[in-house]
Amino acid sequence: VTAVTLINGRAERQIDCADRGFQYGDGVFTTMAVRDGRPVFLSLHLERLRNDCHRLRIPFPGESVLSAEAQQLCRMETSGVLKIQITRGPGDRGYRPMEQADPTRVLSIRPAPVSPTSRSEKGVSARLCRHRLGRNPALAGIKHMNRLEQILARSEWHSELVHEGLMMDGEGALIEGTMSNVFVVLGDRLVTPELAQCGVAGVMRSVVLAIAREDGIPADVRAMGCDELEQAQEVFLTNSLIRIWPVVSLEGRTWPVGPMARYLSRRIEARILSEFESHP
Amino acid sequence: VTAVTLINGRAERQIDCADRGFQYGDGVFTTMAVRDGRPVFLSLHLERLRNDCHRLRIPFPGESVLSAEAQQLCRMETSGVLKIQITRGPGDRGYRPMEQADPTRVLSIRPAPVSPTSRSEKGVSARLCRHRLGRNPALAGIKHMNRLEQILARSEWHSELVHEGLMMDGEGALIEGTMSNVFVVLGDRLVTPELAQCGVAGVMRSVVLAIAREDGIPADVRAMGCDELEQAQEVFLTNSLIRIWPVVSLEGRTWPVGPMARYLSRRIEARILSEFESHP
Numbered sequence: 145v146t147a148v149t150l151i152n153g154r155a156e157r158q159i160d161c162a163d164r165g166f167q168y169g170d171g172v173f174t175t176m177a178v179r180d181g182r183p184v185f186l187s188l189h190l191e192r193l194r195n196d197c198h199r200l201r202i203p204f205p206g207e208s209v210l211s212a213e214a215q216q217l218c219r220m221e222t223s224g225v226l227k228i229q230i231t232r233g234p235g236d237r238g239y240r241p242m243e244q245a246d247p248t249r250v251l252s253i254r255p256a257p258v259s260p261t262s263r264s265e266k267g268v269s270a271r272l273c274r275h276r277l278g279r280n281p282a283l284a285g286i287k288h289m290n291r292l293e294q295i296l297a298r299s300e301w302h303s304e305l306v307h308e309g310l311m312m313d314g315e316g317a318l319i320e321g322t323m324s325n326v327f328v329v330l331g332d333r334l335v336t337p338e339l340a341q342c343g344v345a346g347v348m349r350s351v352v353l354a355i356a357r358e359d360g361i362p363a364d365v366r367a368m369g370c371d372e373l374e375q376a377q378e379v380f381l382t383n384s385l386i387r388i389w390p391v392v393s394l395e396g397r398t399w400p401v402g403p404m405a406r407y408l409s410r411r412i413e414a415r416i417l418s419e420f421e422s423h424p
Numbered sequence: 425v426t427a428v429t430l431i432n433g434r435a436e437r438q439i440d441c442a443d444r445g446f447q448y449g450d451g452v453f454t455t456m457a458v459r460d461g462r463p464v465f466l467s468l469h470l471e472r473l474r475n476d477c478h479r480l481r482i483p484f485p486g487e488s489v490l491s492a493e494a495q496q497l498c499r500m501e502t503s504g505v506l507k508i509q510i511t512r513g514p515g516d517r518g519y520r521p522m523e524q525a526d527p528t529r530v531l532s533i534r535p536a537p538v539s540p541t542s543r544s545e546k547g548v549s550a551r552l553c554r555h556r557l558g559r560n561p562a563l564a565g566i567k568h569m570n571r572l573e574q575i576l577a578r579s580e581w582h583s584e585l586v587h588e589g590l591m592m593d594g595e596g597a598l599i600e601g602t603m604s605n606v607f608v609v610l611g612d613r614l615v616t617p618e619l620a621q622c623g624v625a626g627v628m629r630s631v632v633l634a635i636a637r638e639d640g641i642p643a644d645v646r647a648m649g650c651d652e653l654e655q656a657q658e659v660f661l662t663n664s665l666i667r668i669w670p671v672v673s674l675e676g677r678t679w680p681v682g683p684m685a686r687y688l689s690r691r692i693e694a695r696i697l698s699e700f701e702s703h704p
Contacts, residue, residue: 149441158438159446161429161530166439167509168571169449200572201579225517229447237505237534239571239578239602250441254517278558278622279594282576290570291448291519292480296562298519299481314559314594322519342558 147252148220150213163248165231168239169289171248172196173229174347176384178253181222183214184416185384188347193230196286201241202232205249217253224255225385229289257385264409267392267401268307268381272370273297273322277313279341287344297322307389308381310373313342318368324383325349328376329404334363335372348382348412355411361404378402387412427532428500430493443528445511448519449569451528452476453509454627456664458533461502463494464696465664468627473510476566481521482512485529497533504535505665509569537665544689547672547681548587548661552650553577553602557593559621567624577602587669588661590653593622598648604663605629608656609684614643615652628662628692635691641684658682667692 149157164170174193177184190207197204214226229250235242275297283290297309308321319337320326325346327336334356339345356363373379378399379391390405392398429437444450454473457464470487477484494506509530515522555577563570577589588601599617600606605626607616614636619625636643653659658679659671670685672678 147442151441157441159441161431161437161439161532162427163446166443166446167569168575169569170572170575200576227517229441237507237537239574241575241579252441257517275562276560278560278563280556280558280573282555283558283572288572289447289449290572292450292563292568292570293560294519295448295450295521296480299521 147254148217149250149252150217151250152248153209153213159248159250160234162234163231164233164235165229165248165289167235169291171202171229171231171289172200172287173227173289174287175225175227176347178218178221178224178226179416180420181218182420183218183226185347185351185419186211186214188350189228189384192287192347193228196288197230199286200288202230203245203247205230205247210249210251213249213251217251221253221255224253225257226251226253231289263307263389264387265401267390269305269393270308270310270321270381270391271301271306272395273300273309273311275300275311277311277319277342279313279315281341284342285339285345294322310394312370316370317341318370318373319343321381324381324386324389327352327380327382328372329378329402330372330376332362334361334404335368336363336365337368338365346383348384348387351412351415352382352408355408355415359411373397378404380405427534428497429530429532430497431530432528433489433493439528439530440514442514443511444513444515445509445528445569447515449571451482451509451511451569452480452567453507453569454567455505455507456627458498458501458504458506459696460700461498462700463498463506465627465631465699466491466494468630469508469664472567472627473508476568477510479566480568482510483525483527485510485527490529490531493529493531497531501533501535504533505537506531506533511569543587543669544667545681547670549585549673550588550590550601550661550671551581551586552675553580553589553591555580555591557591557599557622559593559595561621564622565619565625574602590674592650596650597621598650598653599623601661604661604666604669607632607660607662608652609658609682610652610656612642614641614684615648616643616645617648618645626663628664628667631692631695632662632688635688635695639691653677658684660685
């Protein structure tokens with residue numbers, strides 16, 4: 145499976161090895177679903193890229209150029225996965241950022257993976273990872289290109305029967321999955337970990353929180369302990385490609401697929417259709 | 425200033441953007457001085473690459489191929505800086521490492537920077553950085569390609585009169601400089617922070633500790649607080665390019681260049697000459 149790639153608007157696959165993205169992971173990225181030739185929640189993904197660039201003081205290339213290039217790729221692959229990376233660009237030796245950075249943008253699209261929709265419907269098995277996330281408020285929330293912690297966590301298991309691993313921080317707080325955010329239902333409330341010390345603030349996480357707000361579902365974003373997984377009526381995972389995966393098995397505890405996960409899945413689908421209709 | 429680069433043995437400067445080094449910072453590196461056409465302490469640098477690859481389970485390309493390529497570059501630039509990066513190589517989407525990785529090696533050499541030897545002789549000014557290092561024992565000590573923490577710390581100051589910033593971890597322990605290790609002299613003892621939770625175990629740090637062992641200088645590798653900087657008779661910084669920079673000014677405290685820094689500088693120089701003579 146080969147991706148089609150645009151680097152700074154040109155159809156290339158090769159990057160200058162002096163790029164700070166390759167030297168230091170000095171960049172940010174986002175990944176979104178493509179459906180009917182359109183990137184899903186594109187404006188939210190561009191907003192997160194803008195915010196993340198701002199926090200790392202990487203000049204943002206602008207919504208219009210990224211949107212135009214994204215749409216160019218979506219004409220070539222109408223159903224798939226689109227990834228946008230923005231790095232600080234080529235640099236000299238040393239960690240110090242250049243005063244005038246010339247950022248690199250890399251957009252790549254690949255066909256949709258063989259889609260196990262059964263995971264959304266029947267739920268998934270998760271595990272608790274041994275690897276912990278380091279706490280770093282200056283990087284917390286950003287989807288940056290320093291991903292060794294996730295790689296170490298994802299290396300902990302090989303079974304195809306386990307679909308995701310949940311991660312704690314160094315203090316034992318529950319934070320997220322290796323490639324997803326986590327929500328639990330406790331009583332009548334939806335709860336997801338705050339990401340003030342570490343973790344990635346996913347676009348689908350923000351969509352779920354927006355739906356909860358609109359629909360009057362009480363939702364808390366706060367520090368969470370792993371013991372709250374035990375007490376939860378439902379646990380589910382979110383990201384832009386899987387949308388919602390109900391967790392039906394975690395370290396010996398099991399759940400049926402719950403009503404909140406089903407409800408939110410329908411609401412996300414409705415939101416996508418409504419976005420597509422309002423901007424045809 | 426353009427570097428000369430070998431990627432997997434070929435004279436190229438471009439890397440596949442699907443390389444996990446570019447996607448996730450999934451790789452390690454080392455940087456060494458080149459003098460009289462020879463990489464200084466090459467065998468120690470190759471040993472650290474082997475160890476760091478092992479810890480991240482990246483297949484190590486082997487000392488012989490790296491050594492041959494390093495020497496090939498040193499014939500083109502007889503005095504300069506040689507950097508070796510090893511990544512997990514091209515990968516599919518997702519954090520999970522491939523079962524059979526095909527690692528990428530990137531060696532690049534550039535001319536020596538205009539060398540302010542006065543910094544070794546007259547000492548440098550340092551500051552204490554606000555940005556803290558996240559604690560992560562699984563990554564501690566490794567010179568990996570996830571370097572956003574150092575980039576954020578190095579962004580804190582712009583004055584050319586400040587030469588390095590010292591970093592603490594989230595708990596306030598003293599760890600290292602943004603691009604160097606730190607040593608202090610306390611009484612008759614040499615002390616440097618242990619790197620069990622974060623930090624990079626530099627090659628020059630290990631050389632200094634080896635010299636201390638050989639010469640009977642009592643040396644401690646242990647947890648350190650920033651208050652110990654106040655009490656120190658000497659503070660100095662190490663890395664493979666600067667060797668030793670005595671700190672003469674730090675957040676209002678000043679020191680003269682001390683005897684331990686001078687002694688170790690001479691001993692390092694002697695060690696390099698002896699290595700060159702024994703392997704002509």
